[in-house]
Amino acid sequence: MGLSLDAEGNNCVDDWGNDRILSFYLISEQKETVERYKKNSASYNRPKLTLCETWDSNAITFANRTFIGEQPTGIFINTNNTIFILDRKNSRIVVWQPGSMMPAINISSKSLTNSWTLFVNKEGDIHAGNSEFIIRKTFWYPIKPYTERAMKISGPCTGLFIDKNNYLYCSLMNSHRVDKINLNDETIMQSIVAAGTGCPGPLLNMLDHPHGIFVDMNIDLYVADTYNNRVQRFTADQFHGITVAGFGAQVHFILNRPTNIVLDADGYLFIVESQSHRIVRSIPNGFRCLVGCSSKSGTSSSQLHNPQVMAFDKIGNIYVTDTNNRRIQKFNVRVWSNGTYACYYYVSEGISLSRNSHIQDRIP
Structure with a gap:
């Protein structure tokens, strides 16, 4: 098992025993605002998204x-x-x-x-x-x-x-x-x-x-x-x-x-x-x-x-x-509220399934 920490306080764990990669994301209201509305020099949108970001299925x-x-x-x-x-x-x-x-x-x-x-x-x-x-x-x-x-x-x-x-x-x-x-x-x-x-x-x-x-x-x-x-x-x-x-x-x-x-x-x-x-x-x-x-x-x-x-x-x-x-x-x-949440995804022949867990509910 290995662990890495990025400059923003997020970390990734190689959970090899469970055949998965586990990522912990530190989410704060200030960080969310800065990242999602980061100045864009282009005319189109390239939003800052986490690896386990989800969208409404409907x-x-x-x-x-x-x-x-x-x-x-x-x-x-x-x-x-x-x-x-x-x-x-x-x-x-x-x-x-x-x-x-x-x-x-x-x-x-x-x-x-x-x-x-x-x-x-x-x-x-x-x-x-x-x-x-x-x-x-x-x-x-x-x-x-x-x-x-x-x-x-x-x-x-x-x-x-x-x-x-x-x-x-x-x-x-x-x-x-x-x-x-x-x-x-x-x-x-x-x-x-x-x-x-x-x-x-x-x-x-x-x-x-x-x-x-x-x-x-x-x-x-x-x-x-x-x-x-x-x-x-x-x-x-x-x-x-x-x-x-x-x-x-x-x-x-x-x-x-x-x-x-x-x-x-x-x-x-x-x-x-x-x-x-x-x-x-x-x-x-x-x-x-x-x-x-x-x-x-x-x-x-x-x-x-x-x-x-x-x-x-x-x-x-x-x-x-x-x-x-x-x-x-x-x-x-789906936007997350303040707190820390973890996501992990299994990789099998390139087809990945992700799951999320978090300590606070999503913002509607």
């Missing part, structure tokens, strides 16, 4: 087809908790202001036809990709949006991301690659390849119908390599990826059509599996299911049907495009 329907149409495929939540949802079928973006349950803005445009996803930068510019161009909508509020072309593409863009250096990345599903362009140079419209060869395949330099992408602060590119049932990481300017989840990864864990990948503040992965109808996360030496854990599609509040994309709000609540149910589901994170 979701709240944030928006149904009345507001977001028949085919919601993209969602983005900025650090002010403004929510942007892409209604693909109706070629529009619907915007909710922080704390509101009713949409405040409806942006309709022919340039959004066949768009799959969207990304909003720190300046509030909305980027969305149709089958020919990544378009950028500026000055979207309170006056009529101004639309300009930011990047020429060939086919639908199923993932969008802007990194800290203002490079725009587009995941090209039908071309089996990820392209990028430097937005700092407005004279350039032609992109360059960031990952993939253009041919589908399982090799480490290849992709097969990629979807969601994420670029961390080290400029490492993460790709939901959908038809290869894996998540790939490409370090900056490298074309051979490392499989970090799914088929071919060091830790055995089966993914079924992953379509989105998000990282929290500590770099742990949150993966949307469209055909297992669930969201899973990485933990040391394994993975853990968070929501939709029956892996069966359905319409109940605990089920999803072909989810595509997830996003965190400021405190770590999960919003997911429950596409075939034509709704946006919100899974609330």
Whole structure:
């Protein structure tokens, strides 16, 4: 048995006799406030979450087809908790202001036809990709949006991301690659390849119908390599990826059509599996299911049907495009009160189960 203590007073115990890792977390109101609302230099949320964080198994329907149409495929939540949802079928973006349950803005445009996803930068510019161009909508509020072309593409863009250096990345599903362009140079419209060869395949330099992408602060590119049932990481300017989840990864864990990948503040992965109808996360030496854990599609509040994309709000609540149910589901994170709590998780072939115990009740 070994014990380690971090700088914040949390400790981990290797309880080898019981085949488990036991973590004790020191939770205080001050620490909770500082960590969860830690200043974020990006336009999106990367909340500070513990390894044993849990979410309500039953979701709240944030928006149904009345507001977001028949085919919601993209969602983005900025650090002010403004929510942007892409209604693909109706070629529009619907915007909710922080704390509101009713949409405040409806942006309709022919340039959004066949768009799959969207990304909003720190300046509030909305980027969305149709089958020919990544378009950028500026000055979207309170006056009529101004639309300009930011990047020429060939086919639908199923993932969008802007990194800290203002490079725009587009995941090209039908071309089996990820392209990028430097937005700092407005004279350039032609992109360059960031990952993939253009041919589908399982090799480490290849992709097969990629979807969601994420670029961390080290400029490492993460790709939901959908038809290869894996998540790939490409370090900056490298074309051979490392499989970090799914088929071919060091830790055995089966993914079924992953379509989105998000990282929290500590770099742990949150993966949307469209055909297992669930969201899973990485933990040391394994993975853990968070929501939709029956892996069966359905319409109940605990089920999803072909989810595509997830996003965190400021405190770590999960919003997911429950596409075939034509709704946006919100899974609330369970926040702990002051005190110390322990969690432990068993690792068996990469499939992890966690249990929690604590000395005070959760805050509702």
